[in-house]
Amino acid sequence: MINRAGREIPDELLEKYGKEGYQGMNYRDSSSYKKAAPVVRATVDPKRSKMVSSIREALEKCGIRDGMTLSFHHHFRDGDYIVNMVMEEVAAMGIQDITICASSLGAAHDPVADMIEEGIVTGIQSSGVRGRIGEAISYGKLKTPAIIRSHGGRVRAIEEGDVHIDIAFIGAPTSDEYGNARGVGGKSDCGVLSYSMVDAQYADKVVVITDCLVPFPNMPASISMVDVDYVCVVDAIGNPAKIVSNVIRMTKDVREQMMAEYCTQLIAESPYFKDGFSFQTGAGGASLAVNMMLRPILEEKGITMSFAIGGITKPMCDLLDDGFVKCIVDAQAFDMGSIESIKHNPNHYEISTSQYANPMNKGAFVNKLDFVILGALEVDVDFNCNVVVGSDGIVRGAPGGHPDTAAGSKCSIIVAPLVRGRIPTICTRCTSVTTPGEAVDIVVTEYGIAINPLRADLLEAYKDSSLPIRTIEELRDEAYRITGAPRPIEFEDQIVGIIESRDGTIMDVIRKIKEVTI
Amino acid sequence: MEIKKSAIAGTLESSDAQVVVDPGENGIELTIQSSVINQFGPQIKAVVLETLQRLGVTSGKIAIVDRGALDCTIKARVECAVYRSNDQVDNLPWGGAIQ
Numbered sequence: 274m275i276n277r278a279g280r281e282i283p284d285e286l287l288e289k290y291g292k293e294g295y296q297g298m299n300y301r302d303s304s305s306y307k308k309a310a311p312v313v314r315a316t317v318d319p320k321r322s323k324m325v326s327s328i329r330e331a332l333e334k335c336g337i338r339d340g341m342t343l344s345f346h347h348h349f350r351d352g353d354y355i356v357n358m359v360m361e362e363v364a365a366m367g368i369q370d371i372t373i374c375a376s377s378l379g380a381a382h383d384p385v386a387d388m389i390e391e392g393i394v395t396g397i398q399s400s401g402v403r404g405r406i407g408e409a410i411s412y413g414k415l416k417t418p419a420i421i422r423s424h425g426g427r428v429r430a431i432e433e434g435d436v437h438i439d440i441a442f443i444g445a446p447t448s449d450e451y452g453n454a455r456g457v458g459g460k461s462d463c464g465v466l467s468y469s470m471v472d473a474q475y476a477d478k479v480v481v482i483t484d485c486l487v488p489f490p491n492m493p494a495s496i497s498m499v500d501v502d503y504v505c506v507v508d509a510i511g512n513p514a515k516i517v518s519n520v521i522r523m524t525k526d527v528r529e530q531m532m533a534e535y536c537t538q539l540i541a542e543s544p545y546f547k548d549g550f551s552f553q554t555g556a557g558g559a560s561l562a563v564n565m566m567l568r569p570i571l572e573e574k575g576i577t578m579s580f581a582i583g584g585i586t587k588p589m590c591d592l593l594d595d596g597f598v599k600c601i602v603d604a605q606a607f608d609m610g611s612i613e614s615i616k617h618n619p620n621h622y623e624i625s626t627s628q629y630a631n632p633m634n635k636g637a638f639v640n641k642l643d644f645v646i647l648g649a650l651e652v653d654v655d656f657n658c659n660v661v662v663g664s665d666g667i668v669r670g671a672p673g674g675h676p677d678t679a680a681g682s683k684c685s686i687i688v689a690p691l692v693r694g695r696i697p698t699i700c701t702r703c704t705s706v707t708t709p710g711e712a713v714d715i716v717v718t719e720y721g722i723a724i725n726p727l728r729a730d731l732l733e734a735y736k737d738s739s740l741p742i743r744t745i746e747e748l749r750d751e752a753y754r755i756t757g758a759p760r761p762i763e764f765e766d767q768i769v770g771i772i773e774s775r776d777g778t779i780m781d782v783i784r785k786i787k788e789v790t791i
Numbered sequence: 792m793e794i795k796k797s798a799i800a801g802t803l804e805s806s807d808a809q810v811v812v813d814p815g816e817n818g819i820e821l822t823i824q825s826s827v828i829n830q831f832g833p834q835i836k837a838v839v840l841e842t843l844q845r846l847g848v849t850s851g852k853i854a855i856v857d858r859g860a861l862d863c864t865i866k867a868r869v870e871c872a873v874y875r876s877n878d879q880v881d882n883l884p885w886g887g888a889i890q
Binding site for chain 1: 805806823826827828829830831832833834835836858859860861862
């Protein structure tokens with residue numbers, strides 16, 4: 274079938290997975306389902322300890338065997354040691370056919386690529402894939418297609434039972450001996466444990482791994498003892514230098530500054546820019562710059578934000594401290610400043626990823642979002658965005674909260690340079706679709722701004738603006754004039770990845786890359 | 792023109808291309824490595840061959856390592872490498888063979 278994003282999804286695949294193709298942003302609104310549930314082994318005997326002496330012992334006690342699904346979170350980002358630590362032990366035990374269900378995987382997990390070749394890992398389900406794992410997927414080494422989901426979509430898939438986690442491994446900066454775990458304290462501070470909350474509640478077995486055991490009770494706990502089977506203390510759960518960025522500075526890149534200025538003016542002239550508006554930015558150069566450029570306008574107009582959300586950085590915490598934001602709801606802390614803020618500012622709250630973005634709960638924060646600023650690898654003339662597959666066909670990206678916030682917010686703004694090297698960002702047809710065009714409202718490039726024609730209200734709102742507003746086709750033509758029109762990438766028939774829409778329908782498939790000879 | 796000796800132009804920086812030319816007897820022997828080979832491989836090849844033809848180069852080994860350079864950059868690097876292989880660094884035919 275051809276789905277609502279204009280992508281061809283093979284019928285056999287839909288049949289095999291019991292799925293439908295993507296049918297529009299609100300297709301599953303009001304639909305009901307019964308949540309999945311874990312198998313729970315009760316702790317009745319108060320004398321029984323949850324402590325295990327090693328990862329090996331944890332795996333043995335959890336009954337690890339071939340074919341299981343193991344889950345991980347990515348709050349330690351490129352500093353994560355947990356995935357490799359657990360998977361090395363799994364490999365050493367001779368276990369095969371493991372599916373890794375992670376909130377994201379990055380360059381820190383390159384060793385997993387070898388395990389894919391060896392058949393130890395045969396399934397990947399993640400909200401991000403970079404580094405060698407992405408290459409292994411793209412060249413068809415993984416035995417089953419990788420399933421890529423947004424942050425909200427991952428929670429949905431676990432809660433609806435599309436994926437059942439046998440053992441969840443939760444790296445925690447601090448834990449007590451009964452499994453009350455927190456994202457703050459210790460030596461591998463990551464601020465929050467939002468991504469792993471759903472894992473703790475839906476996995477059959479839950480193992481907390483920490484490098485800082487604290488006295489009972491470790492409160493307030495992000496992960497509660499009521500969900501935890503075992504606690505394992507190791508020397509180090511991550512490299513603190515890579516878990517957080519130290520200081521994020523204002524970009525000096527003039528192109529990013531120019532896009533940030535356009536974006537700031539767009540927001541300031543928007544009908545949604547009024548007291549009590551809500552806002553999410555990423556950690557990219559241009560988005561951060563918008564954060565800083567907005568401050569004097571907020572000051573001048575006497576406007577405060579009701580809430581800021583997302584991946585949080587210090588510039589947003591500074592706005593909180595100075596009274597420009599009423600509260601921050603945090604699902605990931607990106608830098609030292611945001612971790613300090615969540616420790617000390619009572620209006621800075623940790624939320625679960627379900628609260629953040631799950632489309633199939635009874636209402637998530639993204640639905641209350643006014644503005645979100647996002648990036649993209651490619652945006653096509655239908656405003657579809659690709660944030661997962663490089664223009665060369667290799668999987669190297671992360672949907673993260675992109676499809677969730679774009680769909681939930683009143684005004685989603687994509688900020689991206691018109692061309693990167695020789696690759697046009699604005700193109701005729703995306704290599705792959707992650708976020709459907711109907712969820713994307715405005716695209717900002719350094720050559721001009723395009724408003725989605727579906728948003729007649731926004732076109733009207735900006736009709737007298739001094740901003741360089743053009744059509745998306747004009748931006749595409751400008752890009753192609755500079756780079757030349759790219760040839761469509763050639764793929765084999767083999768499907769190596771499935772991009773799931775946040776509601777569980779299929780947005781797109783990724784095929785095996787074909788080697789080009791010229 | 793003839794490729795008289797080994798010569799090099801360009802860098803391996805992003806958005807640039809490095810061109811190495813060597814003398815050869817068997818017509819144009821072209822190798823291209825590129826970070827954008829899947830999207831622009833044939834286009835890069837066409838630009839290199841067209842530039843060589845304009846310079847009147849009919850034989851030699853040309854190796855391109857491209858890092859996403861635009862056509863104008865690729866042309867300039869090829870022209871520069873060929874003139875360097877002739878030790879010609881001034882009195883260049885701007886607007887003539889060099890475009």
